[in-house]
Amino acid sequence: MGKALIIGAGGVASVVIHKCCQNPDVFEEICIASRTVEKCEAIKAKLDGGKTKIQTAHVDADNTDMVIDLIKSFGPDIVINVALPYQDLTIMDACLATGVNYVDTANYEPPEIPKFEYSWQWAYKERFEKAGIIGLLGSGFDPGVTSVFCAYAQKHYFDEINYIDIVDANAGDHGYAFATNFNPEINIREITAPGSYWENGEWIETEPLSMKKVYDLPEIGPKDIYLLHHEEIESLAINIKGIKRIRFWMTFSEKYLTHLKVLENVGMTSIEPIEYEGKQIIPLQFLKAVLPDPASLGPRTKGKTNIGCIMQGIKDGKPRTYYVYNVCVHEECYAEVGSQAISYTTGVPAMIGAMMIMKGIWNKPGVHNIEEFDPDPFMEALNKCGLPWKESFSPTLLD
Ligand code: NDP
Numbered sequence: 565m566g567k568a569l570i571i572g573a574g575g576v577a578s579v580v581i582h583k584c585c586q587n588p589d590v591f592e593e594i595c596i597a598s599r600t601v602e603k604c605e606a607i608k609a610k611l612d613g614g615k616t617k618i619q620t621a622h623v624d625a626d627n628t629d630m631v632i633d634l635i636k637s638f639g640p641d642i643v644i645n646v647a648l649p650y651q652d653l654t655i656m657d658a659c660l661a662t663g664v665n666y667v668d669t670a671n672y673e674p675p676e677i678p679k680f681e682y683s684w685q686w687a688y689k690e691r692f693e694k695a696g697i698i699g700l701l702g703s704g705f706d707p708g709v710t711s712v713f714c715a716y717a718q719k720h721y722f723d724e725i726n727y728i729d730i731v732d733a734n735a736g737d738h739g740y741a742f743a744t745n746f747n748p749e750i751n752i753r754e755i756t757a758p759g760s761y762w763e764n765g766e767w768i769e770t771e772p773l774s775m776k777k778v779y780d781l782p783e784i785g786p787k788d789i790y791l792l793h794h795e796e797i798e799s800l801a802i803n804i805k806g807i808k809r810i811r812f813w814m815t816f817s818e819k820y821l822t823h824l825k826v827l828e829n830v831g832m833t834s835i836e837p838i839e840y841e842g843k844q845i846i847p848l849q850f851l852k853a854v855l856p857d858p859a860s861l862g863p864r865t866k867g868k869t870n871i872g873c874i875m876q877g878i879k880d881g882k883p884r885t886y887y888v889y890n891v892c893v894h895e896e897c898y899a900e901v902g903s904q905a906i907s908y909t910t911g912v913p914a915m916i917g918a919m920m921i922m923k924g925i926w927n928k929p930g931v932h933n934i935e936e937f938d939p940d941p942f943m944e945a946l947n948k949c950g951l952p953w954k955e956s957f958s959p960t961l962l963d
Contacts, residue, residue: 566922567593569640569664571625571655572647573603575746575859575903576669576704579911580646581607581618582901583949588615590919595638597621598647610902625651631658640664644918646911648747649673649680656688656699656931665697667917669704669910670750671795678753678835680795682933689931699931703917704910705871705890706732706812707796708934709946712913713873713888713953714804716939721886724806725877729962730794733815735784736867736894736905742823743856745906749848752833755824760793761811762801773821777813777962781870782954783891789813799933806877813962827851858907865894865904874959887959890951900950909951916945 568591570580577596584591594616596604604620612618623634625647635643635658645655645668652672659666672684685701692699702708710730718725734745744751759770775791794812801807827833832851837844872889890909897908917934920926926937934942946953 565590565592566641567591567595567639568918568922569595569597569635569638569643571597571623571631571643571645571651573598573600573607574646575907576910576914577646578607578859579901579903579907580644580914581611583912583915584918585611585614585616585618586949587915587919590922591616593617593619595619595621595634595640597623597634599624625655628654628657628661631655632661635659635662635664642667642918642921644914645669646914648750650675653684656685659697659699660688660691660695663695663697665700665921666692667700667703667914667921669702669708669914671701671707673753676835678757680754680793682795682798685931693930696929698921698926698929700917700921700926700937701931701933702796702799703914703934705913706730706794707799708910708913708917709890709951710871710873711796711800711933711935712939712942714800714875715935715937716943717873717875717886717888718804719939722875722877722879722884725804725875726806726808727876728800728804728807728810729874730796730810730812730872731779731781731789731874731889731962732813732871733779733781733784733787733789734867734869734906735787735815736865736869738856738861738865738904740856740864742820743861744858745861745904746858746910748852748855748858752824752848752851753835755792755816756828756833757793759791760797761791761809762797762807763809773816779813779962780960782889782956784868784870787815788817789815796933800935803933803935811962859903862898862902862904862907865898868893869905869909871909872953874961876961885957885959885961887956888953890946890953892951912949912951913946916942916949919945
């Protein structure tokens, strides 16, 4: 059917590439391009010889012209951006300049400000629409699948959804004292930032990790969950009818939080540059260099993740509750694609989002958050591509 350019060669990219190769009718040819080309070649070496033709390239995606040249020489139908959020705008600029569709899994964040928000990418809406191309934002798990879960509930089960709690639980154990499951810099910036949720039309800000509850998750059991700011809240607050409150919760173990507190207290999570032996270094980037590479956690991680949305609203004048979630097993992901479940749950939806566009199933030009598209074909693809979901109409609610 066509060609995809995949930018990034980390944990998530590796899953995207494995999944594209499992769907060679859609992804006939792919190019893996990243800053460190050896990483692209290592992934290619694992998958070469299948039906999908693979090539690799070096690209610095902070440099728009370099991305434009690569797009012109490879000629993709779509660019799947699984590098870092810092590269979102340069890659979107390159897609605009060449008239190619764009997909990502995380919203733009300027390197110097730890602030996730969509304003920078939403500013491209008109230009993408005029160019007749699609910019699909947030096609990972959260944002991504959680957003599609909400759109699906809105379409089939509710006249209005008033309350949404997104719960992201990881009960996996990698055996290290401290490691992050995806890019440590992005992960720690997210967790150490103030929390916030959306209520009655405004953001309520909370101290970092100050709101905690215990939730008994299907197939995982009771876990400590902490309120975080998360990017899908911003777009769901606009795209879901009748919404009064949206919150996002994530599990953390005591051990993880104790390590994080110590690292914070000694200044290792700071993004302010400091002088070290005559050089400017950013402590958080140095910390990333000494922590385990998330891509290396695959063979060590055992246990399950459970990510889903608990909703309350109204259908035909009556109150209704609904919970939809996916459970993923770290070891099964590793057996299938050589990655742990966090990379897997992000990479599979990135491939599915791209597939929706490549097949012309989602064909609305402009820049859109994923919940703005028809959720049904995506929900069907989740079941087929390794992320089956389950639903319940009588979940325990969070107060
Ligand atoms: P990794 O750090 O493992 O991989 C990032 C990759 O991007 C690396 O290969 C890196 O290259 C490459 N890269 C970084 N800067 C550039 C650049 N300037 N030009 C070209 N390539 C570059 O991260 P993950 O795979 O864990 O995460 C990928 C993305 O997925 C992130 O944006 C993350 O926020 C997002 N994510 C989304 C989730 C969701 O559910 N929506 C969940 C988890 C992650 P190099 O090897 O040279 O460093």
